[in-house]
Amino acid sequence: MKKLTVSTRFFDYDIFVMPKLIQNVASFLDVQKTYVIITDSGVPVSYLTTLQSQINVLYTKIIPQGESSKSMNQYHEIIEELIHHEIKKDTFILALGGGVVGDLAGFVASTYLRGVPFIQIPTTLLSQVDSSIGGKVAINSNTAKNMIGQFYPPLKVLIDPSLLHTLPPRQIANGFAEIIKIAAISDADFFERLEKGFIVEELEDIIFRALELKKRFVEADELDQGIRQALNFGHTFGHAIEQYYHYDEYLHGEAVAIGMVLIVSSEEVKSRLRKILTKYQLPTECPTSIPELYPIIQRDKKSTRHQFLAIDVPQIGQFIIRPFGVLSKGAFQ
Numbered sequence: 001m002k003k004l005t006v007s008t009r010f011f012d013y014d015i016f017v018m019p020k021l022i023q024n025v026a027s028f029l030d031v032q033k034t035y036v037i038i039t040d041s042g043v044p045v046s047y048l049t050t051l052q053s054q055i056n057v058l059y060t061k062i063i064p065q066g067e068s069s070k071s072m073n074q075y076h077e078i079i080e081e082l083i084h085h086e087i088k089k090d091t092f093i094l095a096l097g098g099g100v101v102g103d104l105a106g107f108v109a110s111t112y113l114r115g116v117p118f119i120q121i122p123t124t125l126l127s128q129v130d131s132s133i134g135g136k137v138a139i140n141s142n143t144a145k146n147m148i149g150q151f152y153p154p155l156k157v158l159i160d161p162s163l164l165h166t167l168p169p170r171q172i173a174n175g176f177a178e179i180i181k182i183a184a185i186s187d188a189d190f191f192e193r194l195e196k197g198f199i200v201e202e203l204e205d206i207i208f209r210a211l212e213l214k215k216r217f218v219e220a221d222e223l224d225q226g227i228r229q230a231l232n233f234g235h236t237f238g239h240a241i242e243q244y245y246h247y248d249e250y251l252h253g254e255a256v257a258i259g260m261v262l263i264v265s266s267e268e269v270k271s272r273l274r275k276i277l278t279k280y281q282l283p284t285e286c287p288t289s290i291p292e293l294y295p296i297i298q299r300d301k302k303s304t305r306h307q308f309l310a311i312d313v314p315q316i317g318q319f320i321i322r323p324f325g326v327l328s329k330g331a332f333q
């Protein structure tokens with residue numbers, strides 16, 4: 001078992017990484033407490049029943065799988081059901097699922113009764129290495145992603161890499177995009193290791209290293225006002241590509257993969273990125289002309305009125321944050 005502690009402005013929380021953790025989840029949770037589980041219809045039922053059999057669950061909510069569940073309607077429905085089941089402040093909300101479940105359940109936990117305790121059991125690679133750490137919780141507005149949210153750290157994150165054996169290869173690749181991203185901006189040795197490929201037995205180590213690296217950014221800048229923005233490497237174009245295709249063509253990691261290749265200025269880094277992303281079954285070519293993406297980038301919540309920040313990687317393991325483009329004049333530097 002591996003353990004990592006993350007400090008926040010409120011409290012420190014532990015992340016545990018252990019194969020087959022779900023089968024012993026009771027030893028990581030307070031069995032005297034009561035729980036609400038939020039999960040989705042795509043998470044294998046056996047994970048849910050394994051969890052339910054070990055703790056005192058007052059209520060389980062299974063939402064439809066997919067990004068459209070991160071909505072105001074779904075949020076409202078859950079809140080009403082929590083009220084109906086008379087869930088009180090001392091009950092824990094437990095997210096069992098990928099980033100959709102984690103973001104939605106976290107937002108519910110952060111607002112219901114002005115905040116109830118929240119625990120993440122991420123079940124996709126992307127959520128195990130990225131969305132479950134850092135405390136960002138959110139739902140989407142009708143027109144834009146993650147527009148309604150806040151920082152609300154979990155009390156604990158329980159990561160079981162063996163849950164990934166049911167995850168489709170495309171979703172594994174999706175998670176690797178974020179692993180490659182964090183290696184590219186902060187750890188050249190880790191990037192080199194990834195370049196060699198991996199075997200399943202190494203997954204626990206790879207997940208843990210990605211978490212160690214992300215921890216540095218979120219601890220240094222919990223509220224995302226400075227250095228944490230480096231984690232957006234590839235995301236400006238990535239978000240725009242996702243949105244341009246109405247979120248039904250590219251997975252987040254796939255769009256970020258293309259975004260990383262687009263934004264780097266060093267030809268050497270670009271070439272290494274192309275190679276590694278291809279190796280991990282990720283796309284590298286922008287499917288549309290870049291100016292088509294400008295209006296979307298301009299609406300990005302991280303852009304100011306006239307410019308957005310570009311995260312560039314001058315050499316593997318390093319990043320720079322710089323203003324990029326003067327969008328109102330249509331220029332692109």
Ligand SMILES: NC(=O)c1ccc[n+]([C@@H]2O[C@H](COP(=O)([O-])OP(=O)(O)OC[C@H]3O[C@@H](n4cnc5c(N)ncnc54)[C@H](O)[C@@H]3O)[C@@H](O)[C@H]2O)c1
Nearest residue numbers: 042043065098099100101123124126127131136163166167
């Ligand atoms: N909060 C953050 O910091 C942060 C960071 C990155 C992404 N996100 C958010 O995360 C979301 C994407 O998360 P995701 O990529 O995990 O997608 P997801 O949550 O939609 O999960 C992908 C699919 O895999 C299924 N699934 C989950 N676990 C499974 C398992 N073990 N076996 C088989 N199927 C399984 C789900 O039902 C779903 O259909 C987006 O909404 C994004 O905005 C949040």
